[in-house]
Amino acid sequence: MATHKMKNLDEIQKIMLLLDEAYPLDIFCYLAYDKPWQLLIATILSAQCTDARVNSITPGLFAKYPTLEDFAKSCLEKLESDIKPAGFYHTKAKHIKETCKALCEDFGGELPSEMDMLTTLPGVGRKTANLIRGHIFNIPSIIVDTHVKRISAKLGFTENEDPAKIEIELMGILPQEHWTRYNTQIIAHGRAICTARNPHCASCVFSELCDWRKRGFDSKPIMKKKKA
Ligand code: SF4
Known part of the structure; x- marks a missing residue:
């Protein structure tokens, strides 16, 4: 497994561990189906x-x-x-x-x-x-949806915007056994903590490891625009 230019192997492993602790899910899908x-x-x-x-x-x-x-x-x-x-x-x-x-x-x-x-x-x-x-086929797969795109960038896993490039980049740095459940766990994190409009960094298990927070972009109250 290659290390990312912005994340070292130790940080990546800590984040995977914290994901499993915070969202101890068997791999499952949020969409209901039988067949x-x-x-x-x-x-x-x-x-x-x-x-x-x-x-x-x-x-x-x-x-x-x-x-x-x-x-x-x-x-x-x-x-x-x-x-x-x-x-x-x-x-x-x-x-x-x-x-x-x-x-x-x-x-x-x-x-x-x-x-x-x-x-x-x-x-x-x-x-x-x-x-x-x-x-369906239990083939380790990185599923890049809006939560994975947003939060992977915040964590410092990628600087890419293109989902196909993000997928390849994540495949290069995340341990394969985490690939499929990374999506499920990141969706849970995106819904509960790292919301798109106002991430709750103070309550986040990744606060010491997150590049976005380290760079000082902590969640702040949403300011209303002043009228010109
Ligand atoms: S520290 Fe903040 S920006 Fe970083 S993953 Fe957690 S909630 Fe998101």
Whole structure:
């Protein structure tokens, strides 16, 4: 494992240890599903939408469309209406229908595990593919979502903005056994402590190790802009 230019191996290991202590999760996924392909659909729905909202939609959706074929053969307008609360429903319905059609016709009704294959599916980028690989196939995978992007930068793991570059950078510095659960733990940390608008640094287990805090960008009260 290479050491990062801004983080030494000791600091990285301490952060991994603290993550496991603060968020002692078995690897699990915030999106509810029973069948592997249902996780793929839930993930497509989760773009620009909360996991809670997706989880409120999917039980009814999967009851109405119990098989991949049901989604593949669905009426697009009806599917749009069924997923409307998830937002961006025109695009998401199109992606879900086309992805299910491709899975039925090209993959024998099974999810592929290879990154190259997964990313041929409409609406499936590296983030979704890594989520499927990590949670369905138990292949160690770095899933770069908004929390991972923001908090990895604050901790000093990356200076990149591009999720694909962040993924590669994190793969180079984090121990492989932490890859998949890093996402789950960082989401929990991002929701509870390191929130986007006002991180609660005083309550954070990483306060001694976090580059952002060390550089003096501690959380401060949100100031109202003065009127000109
Ligand atoms: S110290 Fe502050 S900025 Fe750093 S990870 Fe913790 S909450 Fe986020």
